[in-house]
Amino acid sequence: MSSIQVVQTSFYKKYKAGIITGAKLLISLGCLLHIGYFTTALFCCVDFANPVEELSHATGEWGLHFLLLSLLITPLRRHFKWNDLLKFRRFLGLWSFFYIFIHFFGFIFFDHFFNLASIIEDIIDRPYIAVGFAGLVLLTPLAVTSFKRLQKKLGKRWFSLHKLVYIIAILGVVHYWWLVKADIFWPVIYALAVVVLLGDRLYFYWVKDAAKKQRLKPSSKKDTTGQPSVMPKS
Amino acid sequence: MSTYNKESITFNTGLTENDVTDESLFLKRRHFIKAGMSLSAMAYFPQLAMAAAGDAKYAGLKRTVDLDLEPHSYKDITSYNNFYELGYGKGDPIRNAAALKTDPWSVTIEGECEKPGTYTLEDILKPHDFEERIYRFRCVEAWSMVIPWAGFPLAALLKRFNPTSKAKYVAFETVYDKDAPLPGQRRNVLDWPYREGLRMDEAMNPLTFMATGIYGKPLPNQNGAPLRLVVPWKYGFKSIKSVVKIRFTETQPETSWNLSGPQEYGFYSNVNPEVNHPRWSQKRERVIGKLFKQPTLKFNGYGDQVASLYTGMDLRKNY
Numbered sequence: 001m002s003s004i005q006v007v008q009t010s011f012y013k014k015y016k017a018g019i020i021t022g023a024k025l026l027i028s029l030g031c032l033l034h035i036g037y038f039t040t041a042l043f044c045c046v047d048f049a050n051p052v053e054e055l056s057h058a059t060g061e062w063g064l065h066f067l068l069l070s071l072l073i074t075p076l077r078r079h080f081k082w083n084d085l086l087k088f089r090r091f092l093g094l095w096s097f098f099y100i101f102i103h104f105f106g107f108i109f110f111d112h113f114f115n116l117a118s119i120i121e122d123i124i125d126r127p128y129i130a131v132g133f134a135g136l137v138l139l140t141p142l143a144v145t146s147f148k149r150l151q152k153k154l155g156k157r158w159f160s161l162h163k164l165v166y167i168i169a170i171l172g173v174v175h176y177w178w179l180v181k182a183d184i185f186w187p188v189i190y191a192l193a194v195v196v197l198l199g200d201r202l203y204f205y206w207v208k209d210a211a212k213k214q215r216l217k218p219s220s221k222k223d224t225t226g227q228p229s230v231m232p233k234s
Numbered sequence: 235m236s237t238y239n240k241e242s243i244t245f246n247t248g249l250t251e252n253d254v255t256d257e258s259l260f261l262k263r264r265h266f267i268k269a270g271m272s273l274s275a276m277a278y279f280p281q282l283a284m285a286a287a288g289d290a291k292y293a294g295l296k297r298t299v300d301l302d303l304e305p306h307s308y309k310d311i312t313s314y315n316n317f318y319e320l321g322y323g324k325g326d327p328i329r330n331a332a333a334l335k336t337d338p339w340s341v342t343i344e345g346e347c348e349k350p351g352t353y354t355l356e357d358i359l360k361p362h363d364f365e366e367r368i369y370r371f372r373c374v375e376a377w378s379m380v381i382p383w384a385g386f387p388l389a390a391l392l393k394r395f396n397p398t399s400k401a402k403y404v405a406f407e408t409v410y411d412k413d414a415p416l417p418g419q420r421r422n423v424l425d426w427p428y429r430e431g432l433r434m435d436e437a438m439n440p441l442t443f444m445a446t447g448i449y450g451k452p453l454p455n456q457n458g459a460p461l462r463l464v465v466p467w468k469y470g471f472k473s474i475k476s477v478v479k480i481r482f483t484e485t486q487p488e489t490s491w492n493l494s495g496p497q498e499y500g501f502y503s504n505v506n507p508e509v510n511h512p513r514w515s516q517k518r519e520r521v522i523g524k525l526f527k528q529p530t531l532k533f534n535g536y537g538d539q540v541a542s543l544y545t546g547m548d549l550r551k552n553y
Contacts, residue, residue, distance in 0.1 A: 049523070050520070110527075121515075181495075
């Protein structure tokens with residue numbers, strides 16, 4: 001077993017950059033095919049009774065999936081020390097934004113045909129739409145500032161800004177929960193996922209705080225908890 | 235090329251002499267072929283003969299209500315359904331359709347009437363000539379279809395049981411067996427059995443229909459076989475499926491979605507673009523198969539026939 005592991009590890013180390021890029025390409029290709037399938041179905045080839053609804057549901061669901069996956073990176077790093085996962089965090093977040101943007105675009109185009117008054121009325125009148133819209137409004141600056149140059153420019157403020165993702169995840173689940181008529185099974189599952197993902201962070205804050213208090217001397221040890229406040233110096 | 239006799243009820247919705255579908259012609263041919271094939275078999279299998287007799291009720295369907303609208307395809311009508319007893323997704327009812335057993339079937343008539351009792355489906359259907367009615371069907375979720383129902387007016391059925399003067403409302407129930415729940419009934423997503431109700435005058439309106447079929451053949455299970463209500467000026471959830479109980483009551487009966495979300499789903503639930511809904515704007519609807527939405531008509535376009543039922547009522551309060 002150990003020899004296999006050694007081989008795998010050395011193979012991984014040797015081709016790490018390529019493997020990561022390859023994984024990203026594969027995931028991106030999957031996403032594009034997925035979105036392409038539902039977009040094509042609007043016009044031809046796939047016999048959905050309500051293709052607009054299919055596109056809306058698929059993009060909404062996967063926007064949420066990628067958002068939660070991006071939130072899974074930090075807990076996995078902390079628990080399993082697989083730090084390379086960090087290279088996927090922005091990638092997953094951007095795919096989440098892309099899906100949610102298409103989700104929103106479908107709403108303003110197919111439901112409202114870009115009629116601003118009608119869009120605003122829908123957002124105001126329907127709490128689930130208001131909540132979803134708020135999530136998108138908060139997510140947009142995160143997507144815009146996700147590029148390395150801006151990240152460096154913003155420095156510490158970048159991290160404070162990107163903490164908004166916690167609120168966005170909650171808004172996303174509430175949006176889903178409130179739009180469901182009666183069967184709240186899946187909203188409950190997503191809510192549990194968010195509770196676990198955010199709960200893990202709270203737990204680490206407490207542990208870290210406790211550790212800090214115990215240490216007394218700030219210079220005694222390096223902080224290795226992997227909280228993103230330690231900026232990767234790349 | 236109209237082969238149908240029109241129409242006991244007239245509409246002002248731009249009715250033409252269009253025969254709406256080639257599909258019905260196609261079906262007639264199919265009936266003819268099938269009838270020929272099964273003649274010999276009937277001698278040996280009386281049950282088959284009975285089923286064929288049921289089918290025969292669909293053979294000379296009179297089209298009594300028609301709109302100048304093209305019905306949706308059989309596939310759309312039978313694969314995009316809200317029937318929570320068979321699952322909560324639109325595609326679930328057709329997948330789980332086999333779980334619903336419609337033979338034998340009986341309907342219990344209760345309450346304020348002179349002839350209560352449990353009637354077999356055959357007894358229920360026997361005296362009625364089937365008609366075809368092409369109705370708009372508007373779901374509260376802001377989508378709609380056009381459906382060629384087959385069946386008979388609810389009024390004709392209800393009159394047979396001699397409702398008394400105390401009968402102010404009619405309540406309906408969908409099949410539910412606690413010990414053998416349908417796939418969607420295993421969780422209390424709604425308070426089973428599914429219940430619906432109408433005011434007596436709504437029930438007796440000529441538009442209110444008991445459907446047993448679509449496209450000139452018996453309803454598939456996912457559409458509420460073997461017997462369902464169709465109230466075309468109300469949101470689709472009022473059109474209760476797979477009915478096993480009809481009860482005449484003096485007071486307004488409980489209805490399932492109203493119990494589940496009283497601020498969202500009223501007892502009346504008339505299609506009304508002026509009444510706001512917290513989940514879906516009711517101003518417009520997406521006709522299945524279309525990308526963009528179109529304006530929703532008050533009473534789903536049947537105002538001439540039904541608006542008078544609600545004179546003096548504030549439909550914003552009685553939503």
